[in-house]
Structures are given as structure tokens and as C-alpha cells.
Amino acid sequence: xxxxxxxxxxPDLAAQRDxxxxxRQDPGVRLFEAVSENTLGAxxxxxxxxxSGETSALLRETPKAYRTRINDVLLTPLVEACGELxxxxxxxxxxxxxxxxxxxxxxDLSRTVGWFSALFPVRLDLEGVIGVGEALKxxxxxxxxxxxxxxxYGVLRRLAGDEALGRQAAxxxxxxxxxxxxxxxxxxxxxxxxxxxxxxGASRSPNRPRANLLEIVARVEKDRLLIDWTGxxxxxxxxxxxxxxDSYMRHLRRLIRHCQEAEGGFTLSDFPLLKQ
Numbered sequence: 001x002x003x004x005x006x007x008x009x010x011p012d013l014a015a016q017r018d019x020x021x022x023x024r025q026d027p028g029v030r031l032f033e034a035v036s037e038n039t040l041g042a043x044x045x046x047x048x049x050x051x052s053g054e055t056s057a058l059l060r061e062t063p064k065a066y067r068t069r070i071n072d073v074l075l076t077p078l079v080e081a082c083g084e085l086x087x088x089x090x091x092x093x094x095x096x097x098x099x100x101x102x103x104x105x106x107x108d109l110s111r112t113v114g115w116f117s118a119l120f121p122v123r124l125d126l127e128g129v130i131g132v133g134e135a136l137k138x139x140x141x142x143x144x145x146x147x148x149x150x151x152x153y154g155v156l157r158r159l160a161g162d163e164a165l166g167r168q169a170a171x172x173x174x175x176x177x178x179x180x181x182x183x184x185x186x187x188x189x190x191x192x193x194x195x196x197x198x199x200x201g202a203s204r205s206p207n208r209p210r211a212n213l214l215e216i217v218a219r220v221e222k223d224r225l226l227i228d229w230t231g232x233x234x235x236x237x238x239x240x241x242x243x244x245x246d247s248y249m250r251h252l253r254r255l256i257r258h259c260q261e262a263e264g265g266f267t268l269s270d271f272p273l274l275k276q
């Protein structure tokens with residue numbers, strides 16, 4: 001915490017400010033217009049899933065084609081699905097990361113117990129991009145440009161007290177991939193274990209305001225990718241939560257099949273030592 005406080009006043013962090021300002025210059029698609037009540041109690045949950053074979057292909061085969069990470073693959077269909085429903089393929093997302101970035105020498109976060117998190121806005125733009133592989137590579141490159149895993153945005157906004165960033169409202173869409181989890185019983189590979197809902201009860205009040213209009217949380221549980229879509233009950237025609245989720249799954253399956261069949265290739269971020 002002391003090192004982060006000092007980092008908030010550093011020139012290295014100040015150099016990131018323009019990047020974060022530019023992320024919000026284009027708000028991207030608007031899936032939802034005026035919503036009278038954006039609380040947990042006035043929201044709707046839709047869950048979609050891949051089967052175990054599709055999930056295995058997603059995790060083991062898909063990354064090989066273009067040297068991608070899981071967020072590259074999971075976010076590309078989201079941009080495509082939003083484009084299918086709205087006609088715009090530019091999406092502003094509040095992305096949640098693990099927050100355990102290697103920022104400072106001599107700080108070993110493996111000795112720190114607790115839940116770290118980093119929330120930051122990311123604008124993904126596929127306007128004019130043609131083809132499944134090209135779309136995936138474009139999203140990959142845009143995500144690779146995020147400095148230090150996104151941690152700097154929160155430090156600038158909260159610790160440095162940047163006024164421009166502080167005035168920014170949360171994007172309509174949030175996305176978080178939790179990795180492998182297990183419910184009760186055995187602990188998952190990353191050490192996360194979720195208690196069954198019938199034991200814990202509700203963890204949040206139904207009257208609690210929601211920061212985003214659409215919350216997307218993905219996880220792998222019992223060898224299947226599960227995606228929870230939580231959105232307002234009131235939705236604009238053609239942009240219902242279920243419609244978006246169904247479109248997303250079609251694009252995700254299409255992307256998995258493409259990566260299984262494609263020759264693949266490299267992108268610029270695969271060569272970090274190359275001067276740009």
C-alpha cells in the first residue's frame with residue numbers, strides 16, 4: 001500500500017493518463033437506453049454454457065492459433081454480438097483483472113493474502129475489420145496495449161485523485177473471467193472454492209444499485225465454460241439480455257472452430273523487443 005501511494009505521484013504513472021482518457025473518448029454502443037431502476041432486485045440473470053468438449057477446445061486448442069490469452073478469445077465475440085444487435089462494432093467495457101501485477105522490485109504478492117482486483121475501461125474497436133481471425137488479432141493487440149494490466153487506472157483515479165478520470169461514469173458493460181472454480185467440495189486449480197448458494201444465501205441486498213447495466217461473469221466449472229449475464233429487466237427492443245447472450249455464443253463457437261482449422265500466425269505484440 002505504501003509503494004502504491006508513492007507510485008500515484010510518479011512520472012511513470014502520469015504518462016499513462018492520456019491512454020486512459022482516450023479509452024473514454026468514444027462511448028461505443030449503447031445497449032440500453034433509460035432504465036428506471038438499476039438494482040440487483042430489478043435485474044435479470046441469463047446463463048449460457050459450452051459443453052465440456054467445446055470448453056476443452058477453448059482452453060487448449062484456441063490459444064495456439066494466434067498465441068492468444070483467454071480474454072482475447074472471450075471478448076472478441078462480445079464485440080461481434082454487440083455489432084450484430086446494434087450495427088456498431090465499437091464497445092466500451094469495464095474490464096476486471098486479478099490486480100496482482102508485478103509493479104515493484106522487492107514486493108512479493110504471493111505473501112499477501114486476500115482478493116486483489118483491478119477495474120479499468122477498455123474500448124474495443126472492430127469497425128472495418130473483416131474475418132474471424134483478423135477480429136481476434138485486432139482485439140488481442142488492443143488488449144496488449146493496456147499498461148501494467150490496468151492497475152494504473154485505479155491508482156490515478158483513486159490515489160492520485162485525477163479529476164477527469166474521477167468524473168467518468170462506469171461503462172454500460174462489465175466483464176470478468178474468474179478462471180477455474182469449483183462449488184463446494186474440492187478446491188480448484190487456482191485455489192478458489194465457492195460455497196453453494198443454498199448454504200450462504202444471498203450475498204448482496206436486492207436494493208443495492210448496480211454499477212453497470214450489463215454484468216458479464218465467466219468461469220470454468222466442472223469442465224464447462226459458464227457465463228452469467230445480469231442486465232436490467234427493461235431492455236430496448238432487439239437488445240434483450242437473452243438475445244445478446246445467444247448471439248455471443250454463436251460467435252464464440254464460430255471463433256473456436258476457426259482457431260481449430262486456421263493456420264494461425266503472429267501479431268506485433270508477440271515481438272516485444274521490436275521497436276515500434
